[in-house]
Amino acid sequence: MTTGASLTVLPVADRAVVLRLSGAWDRHGAGPALSRELEPRLASAGRRGLCLVLDVSGVSGTSTEFRDALDAPTRDLGAESVLVSGACPAVRAVLTAVELPGVRLCPTLEEALALVCRAAAAGPRPEAARAVPEDVRSEVFGLRAKARTSGLIGIAQGILLARYGLPDPGEAFALLRAGSQHHNVPLRVLAAAVVSAPAPRAPHEWFPGRRHVPPPVLDLAPPGPVDVRDRRQVLRAAVYTAVTVTDADAAEIHLTDHTREALVLEAHHALDAAYRDCLALVCGPPAVCARAQAAGKPVTVADVAADPALAGHPVGRATLAAGSRAVHSTPMMTTEGECKGVVSVHRAGPDVWLAPAQETALGELAGDLAAWRSWYRRTVVLDALEYLHARGTGWAD
Numbered sequence: 001m002t003t004g005a006s007l008t009v010l011p012v013a014d015r016a017v018v019l020r021l022s023g024a025w026d027r028h029g030a031g032p033a034l035s036r037e038l039e040p041r042l043a044s045a046g047r048r049g050l051c052l053v054l055d056v057s058g059v060s061g062t063s064t065e066f067r068d069a070l071d072a073p074t075r076d077l078g079a080e081s082v083l084v085s086g087a088c089p090a091v092r093a094v095l096t097a098v099e100l101p102g103v104r105l106c107p108t109l110e111e112a113l114a115l116v117c118r119a120a121a122a123g124p125r126p127e128a129a130r131a132v133p134e135d136v137r138s139e140v141f142g143l144r145a146k147a148r149t150s151g152l153i154g155i156a157q158g159i160l161l162a163r164y165g166l167p168d169p170g171e172a173f174a175l176l177r178a179g180s181q182h183h184n185v186p187l188r189v190l191a192a193a194v195v196s197a198p199a200p201r202a203p204h205e206w207f208p209g210r211r212h213v214p215p216p217v218l219d220l221a222p223p224g225p226v227d228v229r230d231r232r233q234v235l236r237a238a239v240y241t242a243v244t245v246t247d248a249d250a251a252e253i254h255l256t257d258h259t260r261e262a263l264v265l266e267a268h269h270a271l272d273a274a275y276r277d278c279l280a281l282v283c284g285p286p287a288v289c290a291r292a293q294a295a296g297k298p299v300t301v302a303d304v305a306a307d308p309a310l311a312g313h314p315v316g317r318a319t320l321a322a323g324s325r326a327v328h329s330t331p332m333m334t335t336e337g338e339c340k341g342v343v344s345v346h347r348a349g350p351d352v353w354l355a356p357a358q359e360t361a362l363g364e365l366a367g368d369l370a371a372w373r374s375w376y377r378r379t380v381v382l383d384a385l386e387y388l389h390a391r392g393t394g395w396a397d
Helices: 029-050 062-075 089-095 109-121 134-164 169-183 189-195 229-247 273-278 288-295 314-321 358-396
Strands: 005-010 017-026 051-062 082-086 103-106 250-257 262-269 299-301 327-332 339-347
Touching: 017 109, 017 134, 029 051, 029 062, 029 288, 051 062, 051 109, 062 082, 062 089, 062 103, 062 327, 082 109, 089 103, 103 109, 109 134, 109 189, 134 189, 134 358, 169 189, 169 358, 189 358, 229 250, 229 262, 229 339, 229 358, 262 288, 262 339, 273 314, 288 299, 288 314, 288 327, 288 339, 288 358, 327 358, 339 358
Parallel strands: 017 051, 051 082, 082 103
Antiparallel strands: 005 017, 250 262, 250 339, 299 327, 327 339
16 A cells, blocks of 8 residues: 555445545555555455445545556446546546546445445346245245345445444444334335435534425225324225225235335235235336336236236236236326326236226325325435434534
């Protein structure tokens, strides 16, 4: 390592390894020093399926020797680029003077980690489970569910670690868990908010000047009090309402996740584990819910077995295996035209079964859920983020 230059490894997530560089890397010998550090770590990250992030926010200067050392081992990475974050104007000028095909610059470490998260979500989707013993299938489904959320939580840990100068990832997780428990927000929901929200704009207040508004009124079945701040309670009541008002055999609710650019299965009624595993994270058609989201209006598939896009697709096979032949999906649209999720109902037989009154009732439910989700995000989730910020800045102080 050259005099005045240093490198620290931050194991902030299970999808990324962050190397934090600081000091002056513009002196003679900076290139070989970087090569000695970078090449073995790049190889290790590749074997483990991790993305390598170089945080250079603390670097005061670089040289062409440094740039060449960065270019050589990354040139053939293609889509698996090394992310370089936080470059000051002088460092950025050196790095952008020539093309570096294996390097992608990100303004901040937070944005680099968010990019890692989105790339992980866009990876190949597992197909519906094949004929294997039930206990093995259950274990596989559980592992997949954990994998879908652990990466996101790890990215959020990394952001909190970097933002508040926490001593280790364990403290970042403890902070995240405390916020989740204090405001009754699921850990993965809070993690997604940390990843997607803009950085705090004030030292001790994340969203200065924010006003609380009353929650929307929800007409859910069965009648009775529903705590609108309890996400799970609302979604369970909503999926039951969807079945009730449409005389459906099964139902599900997907919510949009802009961090992963996907629809995430959040609640269901009478759908088996293999189906839930297959449609846990929907990144686009031919799933009926994704079609409704893309169209911004209800979509009906009267017979999944006869639908050209679904019949031979894993989503279609999982739907048929779950005992559903007809699916109707209604997007949860806000008054501003933003889709907040999709409510889908199923029938065992092929048919367009919804009467106009039933379709209207389902549309009203979807609209109510869109309004509720907007309120929940702007109130409950932001309250939890404010809690994290207050605790995090308290640690930094």
